[in-house]
Amino acid sequence: MTTTPPLTYLYAPGDRPEVVLKALAAPTDAVIIDLEDAVPPARRKYALAATAELLASRQPLPVHVRVSSPRSAQEIETLTGLPGLSALRLPKVAHTTDIHRVARLAPGVPLHPLLESALAIEHAYAIATAHPAVHGISIGEADLRADLGVREGAALDWPCSRIVVAARAAGLPPPPQSVFPDIRDLAALHASCVRGRAYGFLGRAAIHPRQLPVIERAFRPAPEEVEAAAEIVAAAGPGTGAFALPDGRFVDAAIVAAARRTLGLAQRRLPS
Structure with a gap:
């Protein structure tokens, strides 16, 4: 039996429950509640409480939560076991020790490490195979560019290919592309998705609902x-x-x- 993989993931800030509810009603395959970049540090306690309240019941779509850090034990332990939680997304993972730490805190929860540094790219396959709880890996392009000191263009071609190869070698699904930050330029988003598909990515995370149909169409076969x-x-x-x-x-x-x-x-x- 062939399982159709997800193509779209819609981010929503954890400190804005009303936006999360709108995301859950959007035409996306999954929602990612963000406790990291989209939430000011001073509001993360509130964001965690609001997210835990929402996930205390099952949701109409799979819900992933991007915690603020793989070392954030309070967030991980608070979320683990909630009926509405489908997976945890772990930002800035660089070592297999990050995976083992979270797997101990969140037994049975699928984990999706985000590789966002040069060191993480070097450890891609080790991270992908660190624990059975790892269900997928993906790349964080903005932070990786900052770490490498590079701009747009071909500078990330090799790291992107490295992620795709590591996922395949580990027996994981093809990784989704990182978010496209310009929510107005849908033509550029489409072109970027077409390029990502050619590199072996499958699907993409979005930061606005208007990006979802563009991503969907770009990754559907001709x-x-x-x-x-x-x-x-x-x-x-x-x-x-x-x-x-x-x-x-x-x-x-x-x-x-x-x-x-x-x-x-x-x-x-x-x-x-």
Whole structure:
């Protein structure tokens, strides 16, 4: 059975419960309640209390919470076990020790480390395989640029590829792209998503609902991709070995699996 992966994640600041509720009603696959960058330090105590109150009951969408730090034991322990919590997002993870610490504090909670420094990129595969609780990794482009002292352009091409390779090598889903900070320039967002998809990313986090349909459309396969995938799946049958298509192309099990993923994405409904 092919599971359709999420394509969109919508961030909402934890100290603004009214915005979180709007996010939960938005056409997104999941909501990320932020206790880190979007919340001033003086309001993080309130943000944690408001988030815990909301997650005391189940929510209509999966809810991830980005804690302020993997060392924030109070936040992690407060959130662990709440019925509405689907996963924890851990900013600025650089070592496997960060993962083990959180896994002890939050048994059974899926963890998604964010790699945002040169050291984290160097440790990408080790972090991805640090603990069974790690369900995905992603890159924090803004903080990584600051750490490396680079600007836009090709400077992050290698770190982005490194994250994609590490996730695949660890048996994790393809990572989603980092947020696109300009909520007005939807054309640039689309172009960035197309580039990210070419690098192996799948989906993206958004900071405004208007970005969601752009992300969704950019990562959905084109009609010709769907047609090619359907041909491969139809020809595959029950076997797992390599076989030839009528046009002479050889196909193996990995290509069939990729074709099934393509069809799963094609069957998604676009946000209204």
